[in-house]
Amino acid sequence: MKRYVLEDKLKSEFSVNRKVFIDQEILEVEREEIFSKCWLFIGHKSELPKNGDFKRKKVGGRNLLFTRGNDGEIRVLYNSCPHRGALVCRENKGNSKVFRCFYHAWSFNNHGELVGMPGRDGFPEDFNCDGSKNLKEVSRLEAFRGFVFVNFDTNAISLEEYLGNAKEYIELVADQSDVGMEILEDPQEYSVRANWKLLAENSVDSYHGMPTHKTYFDIVATRGGELSKDNLQGVGIDLGNGHAVVEYTAPWGRPVARWIPAWGEDGKKEIEETKKMLIEKFGEERAERISSYNRNLLIFPNLIINDIMAITIRTFYPISSDYMEVTGYALARKDESETFRQRRNDNFLEFLGPGGFATPDDNEALELCQEGFENNKEVEWNDISKGMNREQPLSNDEEQMRAFWRRWNELMVENAMGVRI
Known part of the structure; x- marks a missing residue:
């Protein structure tokens, strides 16, 4: 039986065969073993x-x-x-x-x-x-x-059991308001000429951030966002069941509740009030984590919650092995002021929206990967080994992608016994 995911912990090597991104037959098994059986x-x-x-x-x-x-x-x-x-x-x-x-x-x-x-x-x-x-x-x-x-599987485990350790990170989003969170307006919909699993990887991949999105970081610096060696630091964590998260600090402002000078003194006052509410409700440590830390959360197989300079909820589904459709929602506090709602929307559209600084760059990178996979007969394997030599992988390592692939491998090869693949 052919193996498509190889992990050698002694050598600190993790490889994924490029056939999984181009083979239509593999996609058909994914539809049965993943999209018909996972939450x-x-x-x-x-x-x-x-x-x-x-x-x-x-x-x-x-x-x-x-x-x-x-x-x-x-x-x-x-x-x-x-x-x-x-x-x-x-x-x-x-x-x-x-x-x-x-x-x-x-x-x-x-x-x-x-x-x-x-x-x-x-x-x-x-x-x-x-x-x-x-x-x-x-x-x-x-x-x-x-x-x-x-x-769609009547025999599936409960949602709470399925989410497991990922629940903690969903709660860090849900706890940002006393009166609840809400989806803003209609979703943004677009397509990418690439395999769906590339976006699962990309969404929790901090390694590409600075080289791919340098223009955005330069703009953040002009607004008072402090870009230093202490920013963009954090950890990458395998949460089990294929879920993973990167949690880190970053130079941009957060509507809940990290101020930057570009928001002025009025903005600073509102941020301080929000921070005070969080401290009173959760204590200093949890309030600091909610307000100052960013999270890119992957819920296997295809849900991304990015709690960064704004909050986006993103899903993506394969139409063919080299084409996917993506839906993105913005999430916000129900009780935030009109001014901060505008700042949140500006943050969301500027970086996360289909026309922002991040998404077009990411889509271009994924499509270039898909084109590069045409060489799969001669260049068969992707390397996803960064950080395997560390006891605690960093946010710009690749442990979070390995978490996804371990679960994919379990469902596709071990449970499905390699049927048709």
């Missing part, structure tokens, strides 16, 4: 504030409706009419008591129950008494601190 982020509870609210989502290759019913319960329904399969909802978002199929006008309430159909007399009196013609509901739906996940 996948579908949305944040704040996206559905009112009864009747819905969002259309595509998760794990499925068309889904993320809804809040008239009873206040959040559900996820398969967006497919039980009659002949057409989408029952074509709008991306809205508020509705009923979803009506365009094709034959079967109608369903926002709980998914069939409530109307033309030509009812052509069906038996007991038609749908068993509920089999209702919209099918995703059976595994669980949430943690406002983050909502689905799982």
Whole structure:
């Protein structure tokens, strides 16, 4: 059986075969062993504030409706009419008591129950008494601190068990406000001509930060962000289950709650008030960690929470072995002032947005990697060994990527017994 991930701890070597980024057959196994069996982020509870609210989502290759019913319960329904399969909802978002199929006008309430159909007399009196013609509901739906996940495997472990040590880092985000966090407006959507796993790696890769994003760091320095050897320092941690995090200091301002001179004295006052609230609630040590430290968190397989100069939630799904679609959301405190909301949005768009300093650079790097993999017959392996010689890898080492690949290997080769690959 061919091995695609090799780890030699004695030699401090970790290698990934480049075939995993280009082989369509491997992607088909990933769809079965990863995207059909792991917990996948579908949305944040704040996206559905009112009864009747819905969002259309595509998760794990499925068309889904993320809804809040008239009873206040959040559900996820398969967006497919039980009659002949057409989408029952074509709008991306809205508020509705009923979803009506365009094709034959079967109608369903926002709980998914069939409530109307033309030509009812052509069906038996007991038609749908068993509920089999209702919209099918995703059976595994669980949430943690406002983050909502689905799982298509009825035998999967609970979400809390799945998240494991990653829960601590989600809580560092969720605890930034007394009144909760909220998604801002519509997501940003774009595509990258590269394999999805390259973005999983890149999102927790601090090693590329300075060489790839030097222009941004130069701009931060002009605004009073102190760029020194003490900044961009931290650790990379394998959290288990394929999850990983880099936690580090950095020179940019954070709306919660790290001031930079460019924000002026008024901004400093508001930051101090926020910091005081955090200290009163959590104590000095945790407040300092929430406010002054940055985190790039990877939840296996494809959820990234970047709590840096702003907070982004990013998911990405493969369309083919060399093409992915990406969705990015901004997350913020519900109670922050209009001024700081603007600063947060500016920070988000400037670095993390599709037209910012980071994302186009990253996408270019990933696409260059994908092109380089055309040489895979002669140059077979990627090296992901940096930091294996340290007891505690640094944030600009590669332990966090190794965490991802260890879990990928376990699911794809050890559990799947190498089927078809």
